[in-house]
Amino acid sequence: MKKDISIIGVPMDLGQSRRGVDMGPSALRYAGAIEKLEELDIKVHDLGDIPINRPSVEQAINAENNLKNLDQVIEANEKLSEMVDKEIQTGNFPLVFGGDHSIAIGSLAGISKHYENLGVIWYDAHGDLNSEDTSPSGNIHGMPLAISLGIGHDKLTNIAAYTPKVKPENIVIIGARSLDPGEKALIKEKGIKVFSMHEIDRMGMPAVMEEAIKYLKEKTDGVHLSLDLDGLDPSEAPGVGTPVIGGLSYRESHLAMEMLAEAECITSAEFVEVNPILDEKNKTATTAVALMGSLFGEKLK
Numbered sequence: 363m364k365k366d367i368s369i370i371g372v373p374m375d376l377g378q379s380r381r382g383v384d385m386g387p388s389a390l391r392y393a394g395a396i397e398k399l400e401e402l403d404i405k406v407h408d409l410g411d412i413p414i415n416r417p418s419v420e421q422a423i424n425a426e427n428n429l430k431n432l433d434q435v436i437e438a439n440e441k442l443s444e445m446v447d448k449e450i451q452t453g454n455f456p457l458v459f460g461g462d463h464s465i466a467i468g469s470l471a472g473i474s475k476h477y478e479n480l481g482v483i484w485y486d487a488h489g490d491l492n493s494e495d496t497s498p499s500g501n502i503h504g505m506p507l508a509i510s511l512g513i514g515h516d517k518l519t520n521i522a523a524y525t526p527k528v529k530p531e532n533i534v535i536i537g538a539r540s541l542d543p544g545e546k547a548l549i550k551e552k553g554i555k556v557f558s559m560h561e562i563d564r565m566g567m568p569a570v571m572e573e574a575i576k577y578l579k580e581k582t583d584g585v586h587l588s589l590d591l592d593g594l595d596p597s598e599a600p601g602v603g604t605p606v607i608g609g610l611s612y613r614e615s616h617l618a619m620e621m622l623a624e625a626e627c628i629t630s631a632e633f634v635e636v637n638p639i640l641d642e643k644n645k646t647a648t649t650a651v652a653l654m655g656s657l658f659g660e661k662l663k
């Protein structure tokens with residue numbers, strides 16, 4: 363019996379500078395996310411969207427540090443963490459709809475409590491391993507993985523009142539092709555496993571996923587999939603705020619999801635960075651929903 367899925371929308375765009383990604387949850391629902399999951403005989407509980415407070419202009423200009431909209435991002439992630447935590451207690455599979463990638467802070471804060479050794483698959487063009495000291499932008503969506511490792515501003519690392527949420531050896535980054543100098547240094551220092559586009563080109567997606575799954579299965583008791591749509595090539599997923607050319611194809615991404623479904627290792631997931639304002643006829647959300655189908659077991663035969 364498959365678990366029921368609880369959908370939690372986080373209409374937040376405050377972790378980065380391009381407005382519109384707050385409409386991501388609507389775009390994903392409009393693209394038929396719930397119908398897709400129900401077609402697969404999964405019981406879906408759509409819990410709606412978390413209320414997000416928009417900062418006043420004065421609040422948004424925070425000269426004190428390199429962390430845009432810090433208070434609002436904290437507030438949203440505390441709420442998300444509580445909701446995700448509750449859904450896991452109920453026995454449901456949490457599926458979070460972003461919102462920008464800063465919401466992974468709250469997802470991981472709520473999920474990781476329930477696991478001794480939570481694994482994380484970070485499917486992304488970026489590492490999101492910056493801190494206020496290394497970030498070129500001050501955008502918190504470039505920091506969630508570092509924050510979950512316990513690196514960054516105390517107020518962010520201590521969301522849900524514990525830190526760290528994940529161990530560096532339990533993380534696999536897939537699809538990286540844009541890493542800032544501080545991120546590269548952190549990857550080296552912590553020995554984080556990264557399948558960049560270079561490895562994906564050389565080894566092919568089947569071998570990459572096989573290795574990633576084996577690596578995580580050996581030592582984790584659950585795996586969270588954090589899928590940033592900008593992991594895909596912008597020709598396939600144009601509706602994202604920080605597109606990077608040379609990304610993963612639609613087919614490679616489907617195969618990755620199918621292999622995760624076969625391995626039965628994913629215990630929670632989030633789909634983030636869908637920005638319908640920058641999209642072409644909701645193509646990016648539609649792609650995300652198709653990928654959800656494969657992740658939750660859709661097969662041709």
Ligand SMILES: NC(=[NH2+])NCCC[C@H](N)C(=O)O
Binds near residue numbers: 462492497499500
């Ligand atoms: N989740 C994302 N799309 N992150 C993009 C981060 C871009 C850049 N590395 C930064 O820190 O600003």
Ligand SMILES: [Mn+2]
Binds near residue numbers: 592
């Ligand atoms: Mn990204």
Ligand SMILES: [Mn+2]
Binds near residue numbers: 490503590
């Ligand atoms: Mn990201």
